[in-house]
Structure formats: structure tokens, C-alpha cells
Amino acid sequence: MSEIVQKVLAGDRLSLTRLLSKIEDGAPEGQQALAELFPHGGRAFLIGVTGAPGTGKSSLVNQIAYHYRHPADGGELKRVAIVAVDPSSPFSGGAVLGDRIRMNALTGDAGVFIRSMASRGSLGGLASTTAGIVQAFDAAGFEIILIETVGAGQAEVDIARLAHTTVVVEAPGLGDDVQAIKAGILEIADILVVNKADRPGIEQTERALKNMLQLAHPVRRDFTSPYLPASGEALNEALWMTPIQRTVATEGSGVLELVGLIAKHREHLSSTGDLARRERARLAAELDMLIQLGLVENWQKRLGNGQYEETLVEVVSRRISPGEAARKLIGMESK
Amino acid sequence: MSEIVQKVLAGDRLSLTRLLSKIEDGAPEGQQALAELFPHGGRAFLIGVTGAPGTGKSSLVNQIAYHYRHPADGGELKRVAIVAVDPSSPFSGGAVLGDRIRMNALTGDAGVFIRSMASRGSLGGLASTTAGIVQAFDAAGFEIILIETVGAGQAEVDIARLAHTTVVVEAPGLGDDVQAIKAGILEIADILVVNKADRPGIEQTERALKNMLQLAHPVRRDFTSPYLPASGEALNEALWMTPIQRTVATEGSGVLELVGLIAKHREHLSSTGDLARRERARLAAELDMLIQLGLVENWQKRLGNGQYEETLVEVVSRRISPGEAARKLIGMESK
Numbered sequence: 001m002s003e004i005v006q007k008v009l010a011g012d013r014l015s016l017t018r019l020l021s022k023i024e025d026g027a028p029e030g031q032q033a034l035a036e037l038f039p040h041g042g043r044a045f046l047i048g049v050t051g052a053p054g055t056g057k058s059s060l061v062n063q064i065a066y067h068y069r070h071p072a073d074g075g076e077l078k079r080v081a082i083v084a085v086d087p088s089s090p091f092s093g094g095a096v097l098g099d100r101i102r103m104n105a106l107t108g109d110a111g112v113f114i115r116s117m118a119s120r121g122s123l124g125g126l127a128s129t130t131a132g133i134v135q136a137f138d139a140a141g142f143e144i145i146l147i148e149t150v151g152a153g154q155a156e157v158d159i160a161r162l163a164h165t166t167v168v169v170e171a172p173g174l175g176d177d178v179q180a181i182k183a184g185i186l187e188i189a190d191i192l193v194v195n196k197a198d199r200p201g202i203e204q205t206e207r208a209l210k211n212m213l214q215l216a217h218p219v220r221r222d223f224t225s226p227y228l229p230a231s232g233e234a235l236n237e238a239l240w241m242t243p244i245q246r247t248v249a250t251e252g253s254g255v256l257e258l259v260g261l262i263a264k265h266r267e268h269l270s271s272t273g274d275l276a277r278r279e280r281a282r283l284a285a286e287l288d289m290l291i292q293l294g295l296v297e298n299w300q301k302r303l304g305n306g307q308y309e310e311t312l313v314e315v316v317s318r319r320i321s322p323g324e325a326a327r328k329l330i331g332m333e334s335k
Numbered sequence: 336m337s338e339i340v341q342k343v344l345a346g347d348r349l350s351l352t353r354l355l356s357k358i359e360d361g362a363p364e365g366q367q368a369l370a371e372l373f374p375h376g377g378r379a380f381l382i383g384v385t386g387a388p389g390t391g392k393s394s395l396v397n398q399i400a401y402h403y404r405h406p407a408d409g410g411e412l413k414r415v416a417i418v419a420v421d422p423s424s425p426f427s428g429g430a431v432l433g434d435r436i437r438m439n440a441l442t443g444d445a446g447v448f449i450r451s452m453a454s455r456g457s458l459g460g461l462a463s464t465t466a467g468i469v470q471a472f473d474a475a476g477f478e479i480i481l482i483e484t485v486g487a488g489q490a491e492v493d494i495a496r497l498a499h500t501t502v503v504v505e506a507p508g509l510g511d512d513v514q515a516i517k518a519g520i521l522e523i524a525d526i527l528v529v530n531k532a533d534r535p536g537i538e539q540t541e542r543a544l545k546n547m548l549q550l551a552h553p554v555r556r557d558f559t560s561p562y563l564p565a566s567g568e569a570l571n572e573a574l575w576m577t578p579i580q581r582t583v584a585t586e587g588s589g590v591l592e593l594v595g596l597i598a599k600h601r602e603h604l605s606s607t608g609d610l611a612r613r614e615r616a617r618l619a620a621e622l623d624m625l626i627q628l629g630l631v632e633n634w635q636k637r638l639g640n641g642q643y644e645e646t647l648v649e650v651v652s653r654r655i656s657p658g659e660a661a662r663k664l665i666g667m668e669s670k
Contacts, residue, residue, distance in 0.1 A: 031658050034656055034658055035655070035656040035658055035659050037656075038653060038655070038656035038657075039653050039654070041653070042653055052387060052388055052389075053387050054387075131657070132658075135656070173508060279651065280647070280651050283647070283650050283651055283657060284647055286657045287646075287647060287650060287657045287660050287661055287664075290657055290658055290660075290661035291631075291634070291661045291664055291665060292627070292630075292631055293661075294661050294662065294665045295627075295630045295631060295634055295665060296626075296627055296630060298665060299626070299630055311622075312615070312618070312619055312622060315618050315619075315622060316614065316615050316618055318373060318374050318376070318377055319374070320370070320373070321369055321370040321372075321373035321470070322373075322466070322618060322621045322622045322625055323366050323369055323370055323467075323625055324370050325622050325625075326622055326625035326626045326628075326629050327629065329622075329626055330626060330629045330630060330633060
């Protein structure tokens, strides 16, 4: 076993920080460490928190983390990791901003570890890197891992696949547009939160969500991979009635109840056997992402010098279509 | 040349509808038709319209289309296609909903063609299908193609890559959250629209956008592909100061000015030579998507029966990590 893995397993924070950077950089050392760490993981409970911009997700994630660190009524103290993922920042900066607005009450707490990640040009890369980061936290003994994603797109659905319990956050005032509450995003929600519940329009938003939930039930979670459609499988899960919880994250109200609902959902997953099924689907989705990234990498290595560029010129001059060009370039691979 | 292609080129609407369905279904006939149609395209101007949910994008797209159909002051009448893409509906229904809320003034106009698309489980598939749909409209003689996407994630950035001019839509009231206005999404904007400009908070939103634009300038568009990072290239474009336009799409105000800004940007692209550079980057991104999809398809065909499932079992039992498993399964490919 490598030294960095030994240190991470022993709880060394600096080694963990170094390892996370290696994973994010895609360094071979990081991959090797992940392979060594993997058998030591599988104990963490993964909570995904997603929702549209403007809903106050980050504050809510901070509050949830705070509750696990300051459990009420003899609750269990847990070590908490936060992975804040921002796929809508393909360029840069989002991660840094995310770090800056983090809660003061969490800083200096050795039982909390926060890692922000921005996309580096590759969505598949971001999701698989997130999976690696989560594995490292899991093996390092963090019992609760909060995976926070921004937005309401496919990227969030992909990253939600990494979690055991998915919390979807809405807020009043976004609901006046047909597009504000998406059926798709509701279908990945195990728990719905209406944050900023002290704002006008809360009843209207909650009513709209209830109506949509009634239309959507019974929800059958489908973990079919967006990467390798044929390898995915439909999960035939036990029925769970998605609850709606009001919160005001900035004041902390409703957060205790939300943490209670998360515990209830976890218990539901365990008692029905769905936890094992989700874990399998989760790992399958992760495997699929890595296969796809690896296939592209291999193809690039095999491709002859200049072949891609020559073919692109033919496309740009409209001599051949992008589809024909792709078939041609892929054909070169097997020669 | 196949019959369907002849009919589409001759302007037959029913054949076009049939072709679009074949493209969406991924049928070989659709691919063949696209290859035949491709040399006939390249004349359409592609306008991407993107933004977060709740900003009123659909109404704005309708208004833009209406303006090209009813040009003011002797402007040129154009045939308009709208491709409404909803990547946040991986499940279903979004496309149908999108169709229903479309503008009455556009229905029955033979010079307008609206096509809504929801994701069918594959983000890459959605983007490449969108590209195919756009190619078909282009070859069929639609001079303006509006590509509308929902949300603010990587999917929108990918689909924005398909356009010549990208319009990013914001709205007042979303700006109270640090995350509401993303630096990443701003960087793909050629024109910024603040829609719902009759609402309170318009000055604040506009000021925030101006500040962020100042921080972001000069913008250098980077078309590096999220699919094949190595094949992408940085565009070294001429400087364009992203303008901000207020609109109230429901009333049509500001839309004439917006259409004027789109024309100005098009002229800017032409006069600087950036149009050709963007067209090349656009086609490269499209080619990259198709290569990636093809690589996965080939790999799946070659994979032995049960190999994937056996390896997944090893991962689920934590004997090997997802990374090791992916390397193993990809290795099988070359045997």
C-alpha cells in the first residue's frame, strides 16, 4: 500500500488534501490510490443536494452539515464532507467563489472537509472526478458526504446518480414560469425542499410541487446511464412518497426536520433493500462514465498524426458530413 | 439521391417532418439523408438562446421568430425554424409541454417550423441529434434557425456551441443569489438580454450583469470540446463588446432592438472573419460528439456476453475499484 493511502486511512488531513488534488488532476498516482482505497469504502452515506440557481442550496448544505456536527437530542456526531460541484462553470472561478461564501461556523472544525470543484471542460470528466473525490472521503472515514450541484440540467441528474438520497431544492418566486419546476428534476427527488419559505409565494410554490408530485407518482427510479445506455437498468424500487419540507436556510429553520427526513429515507432504503440496489446502480453509472472516458483516450492515442485535422477540413468544406467523417475516423482505429 | 432528400430540398413539409423523426430516432435512413443533405447546407444563420429557468426564453424566441416573419421597415422576410431543446427532461413530457405553450401567432405560418426535443437518456445523443435537426433545417432552406435551450449547465454550453450567435437571457429577481448569474454562462454570451424588464429589480440585475461583463472582458471564446479535449482549439476572435438589451417578451418590447443587435453581431462575425472560424469550431465540436458516440457503440458490439455484468459484480463487492474495472473492460476491446 502506498504511503499516501496509509496516511489518508489514518486520518491525515494534509495527505487527503494532496490526494484530492491528484484525483482532480487525473494523475496516475490518484488512480492508483483510489484502487487501493476502494475496498476500505462503502460505509459513507451520500446525500445529493441539487436545484436551480437562486434557491439557496449552498446555505442549506452548510446547515445540514452543521446539524450533523451539532446533533440535537443525543443524535450521533458524524464526520461530514461537502463536495460542491459547479458544472455551469466550464471556464473557471466558480470553485473559488463557492469556497468564499461558505459558512463561518464550519471553518476550523476538523470533522468537516469542504471541496469545491468546477468543470474543466469535460462533463464526463467532472462527474467521474466527483465520484473519485467521494470515494476518497468515504475511505477516509467521512460518514456523511454531501454532494451539492448547481442547476437543473443533465449534469445534475448525472451527479445525483452518485448519491443515496437526493434532495431537490426549490424556492418561491421561480414558479411563475412553466419551466421553473421541471418534471425531470422532480423525478430524481427523494425529498423536496422549498427553501426561502419566509418569502411571498410559498403556498403557491408548494401547491405546484404537490400537484406535480401527484402527477409523477409512483416514481420508478431509472438509473439508465446517459453514457452507455445499454448497460443501464431500471430500478424497481419500493414506493416512497416524496415529502416536501419548508426551510429558511439563512435562519436554520426547518433544517432539523429535513435532517430527520433524510434519516427516515435512509431507514426506508435499508429496510426495503433498495440501498443495495441503489449502490449497485450508482457504481454501474460510475463504471460507465469511466469506460466512456477511457474509450476516447485510447482512440486518441491510436489516431494517426494529422488524420483528424484532414478529415475536419473535408467537413468544413462540406465535402463530407460530420456523420460520415466520424465513421471514417472511428474506422481508422481498428486498422 | 434518396426520395426523401429530394422532397426535403424541394420544400416538402411532410417529408421534412418525417426526416426529423428519423434523425431523432437515430435511424440509418436519417443518417444517410443527413450525409446527402449536408453539401446543400451552410447558408442558415444559427441563433442560440439560453438561460436559467424562469427567464421567459420561450416567449422571447417566439417574438424573435415573429419579427423575422413580419420584418419592420422593409427588412428581409426569412424562413424560421425553432429547435427547442430541453436537456433537463431526461424522462419525458418536456417536449410536449414546450409545444403547447408556443405562440398562436406563429401557428399556421408555413414559413415557421417548430421542433421540440427532450433528452432520451443521453446528453451526447441529444446534442448530436440537435445538430442533425439543425442540418436538416439548413438544407431545407430555413434561413434563421433558433436553438433554444433550458437551464444553465454544461448541456447548454454544448448546445450553444452549435450556434453562430448566442443570446443569454436573464431576468430580475434571480440576481439575489451569488449563483444566479454564472460567469461561465456569461462567457458564451454574444448578446445579453434582461427579460421581464418591467419587473422590480431590473436596475440591480442590469448593474450586476455589467459588473460581471467588465470582469470577464475581453472574452476569448474557447471551443475546446467537452468530448475530445485534445481536438479542441481556442478561438482567437476579434473583440466584441457584449451588449445588454432589456426586453418584455410577453409584450414584445425590446425585441426589435434585440433583432437589430443580432444582425449587428452577424455583421461583426462576417467582417472580422470570425464567422468562418466559428463555423469550423462548430463543426469540429459536432464531429467530436459523433466520434464519442460511435466509440461507445463499437465497444458495446465487441464486448463479450456477460463480461460487463461479471465485472460489475466485482465492483459492487468492492474487490476492484470502478477505475480498475473500466481499464479491464476497455482492454477486452482490443483482444
